[in-house]
Amino acid sequence: MTRPITAGVDGTQESLAALDWAAREAVRRGLPLRVVHAWRYAEALAAADRDTQHGWVAQGVEDAVRSVAERHPGLAVTTDVVEGGAADALAGAAAEMLVLGSRGHGPVVGFLLGSVGQQVIAEAARPVVLVRAGDEPAAEAAGRDVVVGQQGGPEDSAAALRFAFEAAAARGAAVRVVRAWTLPPVFAYSPGSLRLLDEAGGLEPYEKQALADAVRPWRERFPEVPVAEHVEMGSAGQVLLAAAERAQLMVVGRRARRTAVGARIGSVAHGVLHHAGCPVAVVPHN
Template sequence: MSREIVAGVDGSPESLAAADWAAREARRRRLPLRLVHAWRWEPLEIPLEQDRPSQERTADDVLRKAESTIAERHPGLPLTAEVLQDTPVAALLSTEERAEMLVIGSRGYGAVAGFLLGSYGQQIIAGAHRPVVAVRSRDGAGGGDPEGGVVVVGQLGSADDGAPALGFAFETAAARGASVRAVRAWSLPPLYAYSPTSSALARADEAGGLVPYEEQALREALAPWRERFPEVRVTEHVEIGSAGQVLLGSSGDARLLVVGRRARRGVIGSRIGSVAHAALHLAPCPVVVVPHE
C-alpha cells in the first residue's frame, strides 16, 4: 500500500501553515499529500432552525480553499482533499493506515512562549500510531521551512527505544540535505542504586564512568542509522540534566525537533509524555512526536 502525508485543515492560519509544511515534506519524500477536514452533522436539541446543507457547503469551502492554496503554491504535487464526517480527532486518526505522518497546526506565541497546543492536538498525538508533526503558522507558510539546517532528535533509554525517532530524524535529514544532532540526557542514579550488584553501574565502570557510558550508549544507538544514511552529517550531545531541558537547550537553531513517545496505553488512557509535552509547548520549531512500543 502506497504511503501519503496527511494534513488536517480547519480554515485557520495554523492549519494552512501545517498543510504548506506537509506539502514541502511530501515533495521532498516524493509522496502524495492528502488534506482532510473533519465535519459531522450533529443537530442540537434546541428550537432553532438548523441548516445542514449550509453547514456542508461551509465545510467543503474550507477544504477547497486550502486545496486551492496548496495546489497554487506547489504545482505538480499529487494532492487529494476530502471532508471526513467525524470528529476532528477520530477523522485524522482514521487516516493512519496509509499515512507516513500526520501534520497538524498549533497556535504559538513565538520562540519564547512556544506552542499553545489545543485539546484536539493533544488527543491526536496521544492516540496516534504514526508520527505526528505540530506546526505553527510562522513555521510553515511562506517558505519558512528551507532546505538544510539541523534536525535535532532526542535519544533516551535503549537503542531499541530510540530507534523510531532516530529513524525519522535521519530520513528527514537525508530528504532535505540537513544534518542530525542527536541529544542524550542523563542523571545520577539514586543513592540506593549504588551497589556492587547494580548492572547499570557495572556497565558504567566498564566504560570508564557514567559520562563515557552515556556517550557509548548514544554511539551504539546511532551506529545503524549512520550506516544506513552515510550522507547525513551527525553530531552528538550528551549532557546531565532533565531530558526536556537538555533537549530544548540543544534546539535553538533546529529546523525540526524529533522526540519519542511510548505508545502503550495506561489505566487512564494514552499520554503524550513529559518530554514530548515540554517540546510541544516550548520548542522554537516544528516538533515531531514519534510513537514507539
C-alpha cells in the same frame, strides 16, 4: 500501497501553516498529500441546512488546497471532508505521518496544545508533526539541523532516529542526536551497573558510548547524512529545548502505551511541544 502525508485543516492560520509544511514534506519525500477536514453540523445555524453547511466547509478546503497546488504543481493532492470528530478522523488515518497546526504565543509559551492535538498525538500509530502559525520554510533553507532525542538503549529510540534520519536525508540536512543524563540515586546502583560504569570509565563516557551504540546503525543506513552526537547532563526536556533553538525540526519519541486514564503523551514530549519554536514530530514506539 503508498501512504500519504495527511494534514488536518480547520481554516485557522495554524492549520494552514501545517498544510504548507505537509505539502513541502510530501514533495521532498515524493509522497501524495491528503487534506482532512472534520466538521459537525451546527443546528444553531437555522438558516443553513446540513448540505449548505457541508458546502461551506468543502469550499474552504478547496480554497486552501488550490493555493497549495499552485505552489507545488506536481503534487498529488486529495481531500476528505468528514462529518464527525476531528481527533477520531485523524488518529485513525492510514498515513505516513499526520501534520497538525498548533497555536503559538511567543517563544516563552510556544505551543498551546488543544484537546484534539493531545488526543491525536496520544492515540495515533504514526508520527504526528505539530506546526505553529507563521512557520516559514526559511529555517529549512538555512540548513539548520534535524534534532532528535535519544534515550535508553538502541531499540528504545529506533523509531525516532529513523524518522529523524529520513527527514534529514530528504532535506539534505544534518542530524544532531541529543542524549541527556542525570546522576542516579545512590541506591539505584547495582553491582552489574557499577561494573559497566567502571568499564566505561565513568558516567559521562558511559552515556556517550550508549549514544554512539544507538546511532551507529543509522549512520550506516544513511551514510550521506552528517551526524553530530551531543551528550549533556540535565533534564531531557531542558537539554532538548536548548538544542531546538538551532533546529528546523525537533523529533521526540513517545511510548505507545495506554494507562488506566487512557493514552498519554509523556512528560518530555509534552514539555517540548509546549515550548519549542520549531515544528515538533512525536514518534510512537513500543
